[in-house]
Amino acid sequence: xxxxxxxxxxxxxxxxxxxxxxxxxxxxxxxxxxxxxxxxxxxxxxxxxxxxxxxxxxxxxxxxxxxxxxxxxxxxxxxxxxxxxxxxxxxxxxxxxxxxxxxxxxxxxxxxx
Amino acid sequence: xxxxxxxxxxxxxxxxxxxxxxxxxxxxxxxxxxxxxxxxxxxxxxxxxxxxxxxxxxxxxxxxxxxxxxxxxxxxxxxxxxxxxxxxxxxxxxxxxxxxxxxxxxxxxxxxxxx
Numbered sequence: 001x002x003x004x005x006x007x008x009x010x011x012x013x014x015x016x017x018x019x020x021x022x023x024x025x026x027x028x029x030x031x032x033x034x035x036x037x038x039x040x041x042x043x044x045x046x047x048x049x050x051x052x053x054x055x056x057x058x059x060x061x062x063x064x065x066x067x068x069x070x071x072x073x074x075x076x077x078x079x080x081x082x083x084x085x086x087x088x089x090x091x092x093x094x095x096x097x098x099x100x101x102x103x104x105x106x107x108x109x110x111x112x113x
Numbered sequence: 114x115x116x117x118x119x120x121x122x123x124x125x126x127x128x129x130x131x132x133x134x135x136x137x138x139x140x141x142x143x144x145x146x147x148x149x150x151x152x153x154x155x156x157x158x159x160x161x162x163x164x165x166x167x168x169x170x171x172x173x174x175x176x177x178x179x180x181x182x183x184x185x186x187x188x189x190x191x192x193x194x195x196x197x198x199x200x201x202x203x204x205x206x207x208x209x210x211x212x213x214x215x216x217x218x219x220x221x222x223x224x225x226x227x228x
Contacts, residue, residue, distance in 0.1 A: 006155075034216060041221075043221050044203070044219045045219070046217070046218065089156060099144050100171075101158075101215060101217055103148075103157075
């Protein structure tokens with residue numbers, strides 16, 4: 001049973017536009033959510049996170065939104081740049097299980113000129 | 114980058130042979146993890162360790178064993194490699210504390226091909 005779902009395997013966006021990557025979860029005990037970015041032949045790198053006590057967290061061009069009632073989070077990248085082309089994974093854990101992350105299947109973002 | 118290295122970075126082996134992958138960290142983090150990444154499956158946890166000699170299974174642990182004799186090293190062993198274990202393997206580390214963010218930091222990965 002996939003507790004963290006990324007239903008869009010790929011997304012293509014023009015440079016300068018907004019990229020919106022979506023993630024849904026089923027476990028209501030999750031209270032901390034993370035986004036990772038992965039380039040080919042490299043390990044995933046931590047990008048941004050959000051606690052369930054917030055509904056928005058912003059870091060430069062990256063903003064994560066959390067809708068707890070819908071069990072949905074999204075990552076907004078504005079403006080998108082070609083260097084943002086990568087696979088993005090969302091992940092989650094619960095407060096009593098912070099040592100184990102549950103990952104989604106990833107969304108491949110391509111930003112074209 | 115967090116100080117995490119994996120060796121080897123690439124390996125080709127034959128079905129039925131044992132294989133050991135090594136993860137080494139210089140961050141003195143308590144937790145260490147082994148994941149595999151496959152198309153359509155994302156990152157799946159194989160085993161993890163919460164201290165020296167303390168390990169536990171993840172969701173895809175069958176056919177794998179681990180050992181952690183020192184804080185800095187976490188070994189993943191495929192007892193008898195099968196073609197289904199062809200994958201990219203990532204090691205990760207964390208200092209997750211209860212109630213706080215559990216960010217994990219990943220190594221560069223090992224691409225394993227079982228022929």
